Amino acid sequence: MYNVEFTIREPRISWFNKILFSALFSGFCVFVLYIFKSNGVYHRLNKEDTEKVIVFLILLLGILIAFILPIIARHYIHLNFTHLKIRHSYSIGPLVYREKWQNLKDLNYISVFHTKNGYEVNLWYKKHEILNLFVLDDFxxxxEKGFFFSEKLNIDLLDARKRGHHKRINKVIYKETGKVEYLD
Structure with missing residues (x-):
């Protein structure tokens, strides 16, 4: 088993999202109870309609889970720099789903670019695959964090804040002085 050397966590889920999901799920449960109670709709249906109602409820539950679960699930990225491995995990309260460790292959570079949400750091690998690591407001x-990842993974750091003007940062000078200078 590989040790986690670095973990990136999504921010906590807001109370509004938790309350919204709870209300939707509670509404679904009340709807199911209404259908299946002793003098409810279910007992007045013929066999063909009963099957349709059950399929409808299963589809409705699937849709509820498919659309609401990603909103309340918290995503984690676990990195092992020693063995160049990555693992994603998702949690909803005490329930945790962990994927298998995967190799980080064909790493290209770390890029830093500006978005409407702030500055985003991405890991580029293979030819054009991207892993969004995090977004922060302060460049x-x-x-600094992008430099940390580029050092640990032994890959280049790219300043891509201006569209079409991507420049590789001289990591030696940045490490020594903390100033950004570009490789030509």
Whole structure:
């Protein structure tokens, strides 16, 4: 088994999302109870309609889970820099789903670019595959953390804040002085 050397966590889920999901799920349960209670709709249906109602309820539950679960699930990215492994996990309260460890292959570079939400740091691998690591508001903090990842993974750090003007950062100078200079 591989040890987790670094974990990136999504922010906590807001109370509004938790309450919304709870209300929707409670509404679904009340609807099911209404259908199946002793003098409810279910007992007045013929066999063909009963099957349709059950299929409808299963589909409704599937839709509820498919659309609401990603909103309340918290995503974690676990990295092992020693063995170049990555694992994603998702949690909803005490329930946790962990994927298997995967190899980080064909790593290209770490990029830092500006979005409407702040500065985003991505890991580029294979030819054009992207793993969004995190988004922060402060450029200096993002650059420092991007530098950390590029050092640990032994890959280049790219400043892509301006569209079409992507420049590789000279990591030696940044490490020594903390100033950003670009490789030509």
């Amino acid at each position: 200096n903090e993002v650059l």
